[in-house]
């Protein structure tokens with residue numbers, strides 16, 4: 508095989524590997540000022556989070572959307588984050604977005620302030636959109652708590668890092684991709700969906716908001732066609748060079 512051909516074949520494999528890597532990360536695409544991510548759609552290893560399907564026993568709430576939901580089943584981890592799950596999304600409309608979890612605290616007889624929180628952290632180019640919350644607690648693992656004992660409810664209040672009972676609001680930028688981490692804190696905290704709504708949408712926490720359709724994913728290039736494109740371009744360049752010789 509001519510050296511030039513070997514280079515082109517190698518380039519094809521490299522491009523193929525790169526696109527395969529890119530396609531391994533599902534990225535939700537904001538539309539209409541809304542990002543709706545099913546908790547169970549993470550591509551992270553679940554670790555001590557358990558997947559709960561629609562056929563779960565009666566100690567779990569019914570009515571989860573998507574294929575089910577996740578429950579943190581590790582021990583309480585109040586000092587440091589338990590198993591970390593990640594979610595990526597792209598923003599197309601700049602502005603302030605409020606974060607909501609559709610959540611449930613599975614108390615099984617515990618006090619009502621138990622089983623009701625996880626750590627949340629956002630990575631990417633943003634500042635806090637809440638004047639009462641500095642940016643830094645939003646960039647670190649900070650407790651977010653709430654949820655209902657009876658069925659699904661809202662979790663959308665921060666705690667610790669000096670932001671007790673404040674709302675997580677992020678000033679996000681169009682064209683940027685963000686990574687949200689949700690990590691275990693309280694045992695038996697259940698999350699069905701993660702929702703971000705732009706302030707201009709006027710959404711408040713109600714039945715309409717919690718049942719918004721799941722966001723679509725950004726399209727990813729087909730690895731095979733990307734590699735074929737490089738090989739085809741290489742072959743064409745070789746033929747031209749030989750014709751010119």
Ligand SMILES: [Ca+2]
Pocket residue numbers: 545546547571572573574575576698699700
């Ligand atoms: Ca779900």
